[in-house]
Amino acid sequence: MSGQNIAWFTNLILIYQSIINLIMKKVIVIGGGLAGLSCSCSLIESGAEVILLEASPKLGGRAYSFIDENTGDIIDNGQHIMMGCYENTIEFLNQIDAAEQLLIQDELRVPFVMNDGSIHFLSSSNNRYPINLLRSIIKFTALSIKERIRVLDLFLDLLCFEEEDLIDLTVKEWLLNESQDENSIKILWEVLAIGTLNSKIEEASAGVFVNVLKRIFLGGQEASKIMLPINGLSEMYVAPAAEFIRRRGGTIVVSERVTGVTFESDEVVRIDTNKNSYTEFDFVVSTIPLHALSKIESIEKILNLQLNQIKYSPILSINIWLSKNEFTESFYALVDSDIHWLFNHGSYISLVTSAAEGLINLTDEEIMRKTISQLSNNFCVFSPDLILSYKILKEKRATYIPSSESIICRNRITDSFGNFILAGDWTELMLPATIESAVLSGRKAAAKILEYNR
Numbered sequence: 001m002s003g004q005n006i007a008w009f010t011n012l013i014l015i016y017q018s019i020i021n022l023i024m025k026k027v028i029v030i031g032g033g034l035a036g037l038s039c040s041c042s043l044i045e046s047g048a049e050v051i052l053l054e055a056s057p058k059l060g061g062r063a064y065s066f067i068d069e070n071t072g073d074i075i076d077n078g079q080h081i082m083m084g085c086y087e088n089t090i091e092f093l094n095q096i097d098a099a100e101q102l103l104i105q106d107e108l109r110v111p112f113v114m115n116d117g118s119i120h121f122l123s124s125s126n127n128r129y130p131i132n133l134l135r136s137i138i139k140f141t142a143l144s145i146k147e148r149i150r151v152l153d154l155f156l157d158l159l160c161f162e163e164e165d166l167i168d169l170t171v172k173e174w175l176l177n178e179s180q181d182e183n184s185i186k187i188l189w190e191v192l193a194i195g196t197l198n199s200k201i202e203e204a205s206a207g208v209f210v211n212v213l214k215r216i217f218l219g220g221q222e223a224s225k226i227m228l229p230i231n232g233l234s235e236m237y238v239a240p241a242a243e244f245i246r247r248r249g250g251t252i253v254v255s256e257r258v259t260g261v262t263f264e265s266d267e268v269v270r271i272d273t274n275k276n277s278y279t280e281f282d283f284v285v286s287t288i289p290l291h292a293l294s295k296i297e298s299i300e301k302i303l304n305l306q307l308n309q310i311k312y313s314p315i316l317s318i319n320i321w322l323s324k325n326e327f328t329e330s331f332y333a334l335v336d337s338d339i340h341w342l343f344n345h346g347s348y349i350s351l352v353t354s355a356a357e358g359l360i361n362l363t364d365e366e367i368m369r370k371t372i373s374q375l376s377n378n379f380c381v382f383s384p385d386l387i388l389s390y391k392i393l394k395e396k397r398a399t400y401i402p403s404s405e406s407i408i409c410r411n412r413i414t415d416s417f418g419n420f421i422l423a424g425d426w427t428e429l430m431l432p433a434t435i436e437s438a439v440l441s442g443r444k445a446a447a448k449i450l451e452y453n454r
């Protein structure tokens with residue numbers, strides 16, 4: 001190519017780039033959890049320019065994994081369960097080529113372990129939906145025939161309930177109103193509610209619970225299947241999402257905390273961090289949790305609400321390495337127990353207590369004493385002599401409690417202020433704080449920006 005041709009070609013590229021820049025929006029995404037990563041992936045795939053700012057040295061927010069220094073095993077900050085009804089999560093994992101990292105049940109199958117050690121299965125067998133789910137309740141031997149009929153009755157009535165009409169009722173009040181016996185509340189409903197809402201049935205809003213039940217049980221053949229990450233969470237989605245963003249020219253900056261947001265005429269004009277100031281952008285998406293958001297200068301004014309209405313619920317995870325593992329199921333739900341779930345990872349088991357206010361402030365020794373006594377009671381394959389080592393993980397502000405007060409309070413926050421858009425699990429009013437609500441919120445924020453672009 002001659003010198004003249006090279007100059008002509010370079011000019012052409014510059015003109016092309018300036019045209020692209022005109023239509024390509026520049027977006028700052030604050031927070032590198034599921035909401036921030038899914039938002040960034042959607043934006044960058046549609047041609048936007050993305051800078052993601054994450055305060056901590058690692059991505060993943062409240063869902064990540066790390067290497068346990070004692071054993072060298074990769075463990076999660078807390079076992080995460082997903083369900084077939086997590087449509088946005090599945091789409092996101094497909095987008096970043098990570099869907100094969102999920103272990104998906106062939107059919108709904110949950111072993112319920114009673115205090116006497118007996119196990120009863122909620123299992124949908126191979127029948128077609130919805131017969132399979134109805135059959136699973138009819139065959140759920142943990143409940144008496146009369147209790148099963150009442151449970152079935154309520155499932156059949158689910159479509160008649162409007163979530164919005166139930167906001168002011170707690171889950172417990174709703175279940176009692178609907179003639180559910182104390183026994184089926186304790187054995188079935190409480191396990192479902194604590195597992196999906198990370199909240200006590202006396203606190204969580206029935207509106208959110210009914211929405212969750214509809215998604216799981218009325219969402220089609222796949223919706224009620226449980227999905228578990230095959231590898232650590234960071235390997236499952238953090239690394240593939242970061243790679244997806246970087247490969248398409250996006251910038252990810254960790255260890256950079258946003259400290260201030262400056263508004264002028266209802267638009268954000270500057271973002272300050274502990275290291276830099278940013279003024280070159282078209283949109284800003286914040287995906288950070290509400291309690292952290294309220295600490296950012298000038299944001300608390302636009303939030304303009306009583307954040308003390310929003311309460312958080314802890315999750316306690318206990319990982320125990322065993323010299324011999326004879327647990328036969330990949331997970332168990334424990335009924336009427338301090339421990340709610342046991343996940344079997346082969347060399348170690350992970351025990352999860354949701355809504356763990358009663359345990360989170362105990363010492364490790366006290367927690368282990370209770371845990372050993374509970375496991376010995378429930379499982380004949382467990383003995384304290386099998387324990388090689390353990391690791392206790394406490395997430396004090398794991399998720400907000402989806403109470404009626406929190407719904408009313410969050411409802412007062414507008415989801416966008418000019419070019420400043422709010423996302424994160426807490427922005428989905430009628431969903432609990434989950435992977436799905438985080439991903440959904442991130443993708444919705446991206447869609448909003450792309451809508452402006454048209």
Ligand SMILES: Cc1cc2nc3c(=O)[nH]c(=O)nc-3n(C[C@H](O)[C@H](O)[C@H](O)COP(=O)(O)OP(=O)(O)OC[C@H]3O[C@@H](n4cnc5c(N)ncnc54)[C@H](O)[C@@H]3O)c2cc1C
Pocket residue numbers: 030031032033034035036053054055056059060061062063077078079080081082256257258259287288289292293296315317395397398399423424425426433434435436438
């Ligand atoms: C132990 C545990 C178990 C869970 N189990 C389940 C489960 O089984 N199933 C399920 O679906 N969900 C579960 N969840 C909930 C799920 O993890 C969360 O709902 C989801 O990860 C929230 O994602 P997010 O992106 O909205 O928020 P986050 O993950 O909190 O991400 C926000 C990010 O913003 C960053 N940030 C904060 N302030 C700033 C700032 N000023 N500047 C820049 N960055 C900032 C944070 O460091 C963080 O990385 C669990 C959560 C925990 C903690």
